[in-house]
Amino acid sequence: MKYPNGVKQIKTDDNHIHYDNRGMTLERDLNDTNAFYIDSEKAFIYKKPTPIQITKVDYPTRAKTVIREAFFKEPSTTDYNGIYRGHYIDFEAKETNSATSFPLNNINDHQIRHIRNVYSAGGICFLVVRFKKFNTTYILMAKDFLDFLDHNDRKSIPKTYFDEVGHKIKEKYIPRLDYLEVIDDVLGGI
């Protein structure tokens, strides 16, 4: 809904910012799945709040502080992390409209460094990438993602690479996107 002065009302749900529907569906699916994991005490994985640079704050009353000016910041780590069976879990989730490849400008240099670090430190690290045209969601393990980066100069990862070395996440009713089932398979039932 657009207002005359160019201010746009947006909806948020717990911890998550949605505007222009960007990344909305995958994010919602993951949030629902994580809520299911938490309720069933299977894993404790959360989306981090969106990083924001706050520049003006208003204190109309002691009780209520209002942020009057702030800016979105580039994230320096991935969006999701937590614990699963004692293991550190860390991943980034992205959707793409492309039918043929995943554009690498979706993931910034800080995030790539973070993925390298977590992988080296022994964490379970991966990307969750949805090709919206096919409604197909893949896990690409950090090892395979970094292998691609280290052996290619391409600006995108072809969908065929996901088909070859990625792992499809089956959509279910509950939980919506059972990515830990895939992680169990990949890691041989940790």
Added chain:
Amino acid sequence: MKYPNGVKQIKTDDNHIHYDNRGMTLERDLNDTNAFYIDSEKAFIYKKPTPIQITKVDYPTRAKTVIREAFFKEPSTTDYNGIYRGHYIDFEAKETNSATSFPLNNINDHQIRHIRNVYSAGGICFLVVRFKKFNTTYILMAKDFLDFLDHNDRKSIPKTYFDEVGHKIKEKYIPRLDYLEVIDDVLGGI
């Protein structure tokens, strides 16, 4: 710096919101320490961005989005998490002005539940509490924190409890607050 209309300019540094100096010193010490750990590839632990509910966004140009109205939200997890030698690390950091006890209203029910969950799942979980009057900073392991909650109706944890079952963090030059040294000791050099 106060402006006539009650809007106050605040400083932020990477990922962190400071106003009224609340929790500033301990937070800065931990950020410096975490930056040192990351640089030396010892551990990858970050402060989560402050959770915010965004209600109005302005798009003056395609390039720059400005948040015009937002509110601070209660955190549902702890402030810091990450990975250390393959282990999931999770903690909350608080300062208190009290000379005698740590008020439990510093930590909300969601956070206590999160600490229980992480502890049960085998994560390394703890509080970092600074008694400002003494400039003394303790680690209180989740087990000892939860033990206290489960066996007391008090609204605060006496400082004597920190002296008995907590672990003092020695202040150094670099890193400022080497809390992983304490964690190594407590866990017998994981």
